[in-house]
Amino acid sequence: MSPHRTNEALQKLGIQHPIIQGPFGGGLSTERLAAAVSNLGGLGSYGAYQLPPEELGRVADRIRALTDKPFALNLWVSDHDAGGDALSPEDFDRVYRLFEPYYRELGVEKPAMPERFHHRFEDQVEALLEARPPIFSFVFGVPPASVLAECRRKGILTAGAATTLAEAEALDAAGVDLIVATGFEAGGHRPSFLARAEDSLMGTLALTPLVADRVKVPVIAAGGIADGRGIRAALTLGAQAAQLGTAFLACEESGTTDAHRELLFSDRAKxxxxxxxxxxxxxxxxxxxxxxxxxxxxxxxxxFPIQGWFLSKLKPAAVKAGRTDLVSLWAGQATPNLRHRTVPALMDSLIKELSAS
Known part of the structure; x- marks a missing residue:
């Protein structure tokens, strides 16, 4: 399929090519990355789930200053797991014991217990609605009907992630505009919400046609896609676009560390x-x-999110010391096939491969 042949997803999103940049949390997304992808005819995304609500509007403004094309802001609908919204002082000390040897190794003081371990989704989505991005993409659930209705009223497209057919059908029933069928090959989090993630491990090859055949809205395939061949395969399976995560994370425009980026191009990525x-x-x-x-x-x-909160207090010292042994190194299963280190080089390659099909 030529990237210049349009379909419902491309028309809805207002993009030229069936290429979506996956959103990254934890400071890995940047305005520069999202804008670079959008400016070249794909859909840039910004993972905002770790941002305080007041920062969402500023991020949207900074992206708009770099591109007049559509882009997506991404949030996590579920902001904590059972027991993850608060800890007693005793439980805080107990959890700290897992981390204490590593804190000591890096010379990091024990942190004080915060009032909250994560921003509330309700507050973040209120700020997102005010920021009015062209696309609101989300993972780990279905937003309340009132939120989806307000998106429709404001002309904000909605895209939800599904790791199983049941999740895709739940998103479809809720009236989202697009569904991202994400296979377990993908790097980063498994955004399952109806069953345990360990019980929702479907591959992109199986999940994409199952979903595409059974929902009313366009499907975006994600997971294990790193080049034009992968995008073509996704289109053949019934998706109308493909989402690439690690391939864009490896680009210099992303917010990851140079050490992580180099490992993505090393044998470690296998x-x-x-x-x-x-x-x-x-x-x-x-x-x-x-x-x-x-x-x-x-x-x-x-x-979640307490485990990540404790690790986040360790990360700055680890990064400063050039340590990759104590930080997350997100990578999908197709990472060994990565070849490009900038967004223009990657987009040019993907578009040429699609044009040749």
Whole structure:
């Protein structure tokens, strides 16, 4: 399929090519990255789930200053797991014991217990509606009907992620505009919301046609897609666009560290694992000392977002020391096939491969 041949998804999104940049949390998204993808005819995205509500509007403004094309802001509908909204002082101390040796190793003081471990989705989505991005994409659930209705009233397109057919059907019934069918090959978090992520591990090859055949809205395929061949395969399976995550994360425009970026182009990228050790939710990244050592202490993990909060206090010292053994190294299973280090080079390659099909 030529990238210049339009379809319902491209018309809805207002983009030229069936290429979506996956959203990244934790400072890995940048306005520069989202705008670069959008300016070249794809859909740039910004993962905003870790931002305070008052920052969402500023991010949208900064992206708009760099592009007049459509872009997406992404939030997590579910902002905590069971037991993850608060801790007693005793439980805080108990959770800290898992992290204490690593804090000491890097010379990091024990943090004080915060009032909250994560921003409330209700507050973030209110700010997002006020910022009025062209597209609101979301993971880990279905927003309340009132939120979806307000998006329709304001002309904000909605795109929800599904890891199973049941989740796709729930999103379809709720009236979202597009559905992202995300296979377990993808890097980063598994955004399951109807069953445990470990019980929702469908591959992109199986999930995409199952969903495309059964929902009313256009489907975007995600997971294990890193080049034009992958996009063509997704289109053949019934998707109308493909979402690429790790391929864009590896570009210099992303917010990841140089050390992580270099590992994405190394032999280390051949070895990924699904782990809850970084945030308390299942996610795919490269194996390292943290994933291996904490794998033997799973019962000590705190629920999301508390696990990630403790690790986030360790990350600045680890990054400053050039350490990649104690930080998340998100990477999908197709990472060894990455070739491009800038958005223009990647987009040019993808578009040429699609044009040749």
């Amino acid at each position: 070895h990924t694992t699904l782990t809850r050790s970084f945030t308390g939710r299942l996610a795919r990244g490269m194996r390292n000392r943290w994933t291996e050592e904490v794998a033997h202490q799973l019962s000590a993990l705190a629920p």
